[in-house]
Amino acid sequence: MEMTKTINGCxxxxxxxxxxxxxxxxxxxxxxxxxxxxxxxxxINDQCNSLSHSK
Structure with missing residues (x-):
C-alpha cells in the first residue's frame, strides 16, 4: 500500500x-x-525571515 499526501506544498x-x-x-x-x-x-522560520526582511 502506498500513500501520497501534500504537506505544506511538499x-x-x-x-x-x-x-x-x-x-x-x-x-x-x-x-x-x-x-x-x-x-x-x-x-515557520521561512515565514519569520520573510517578515523580518520585508520591514
Whole structure:
C-alpha cells in the first residue's frame, strides 16, 4: 500500500509493506513525526525571515 499526501506544498509518499513488524511500524512513525516537525519548523522560520526582511 502506498500513500501520497501534500504537506505544506511538499509531496510526501509513504509505502507500507504487508507484513510489517511492530518495531518497523514504530520506527516509521518516529521518522514521520520528525519529518513533520522539521517541515513545520522550516516553514515557520521561512515565514519569520520573510517578515523580518520585508520591514
Amino acid at each position: 509531496e510526501v509518499s509513504i509505502s507500507f509493506k504487508p507484513q510489517s513488524e511492530d518495531i518497523k511500524d514504530k520506527v516509521l512513525w518516529l521518522i514521520l513525526e520528525c519529518f513533520k516537525s522539521r517541515i513545520n519548523n522550516y516553514i
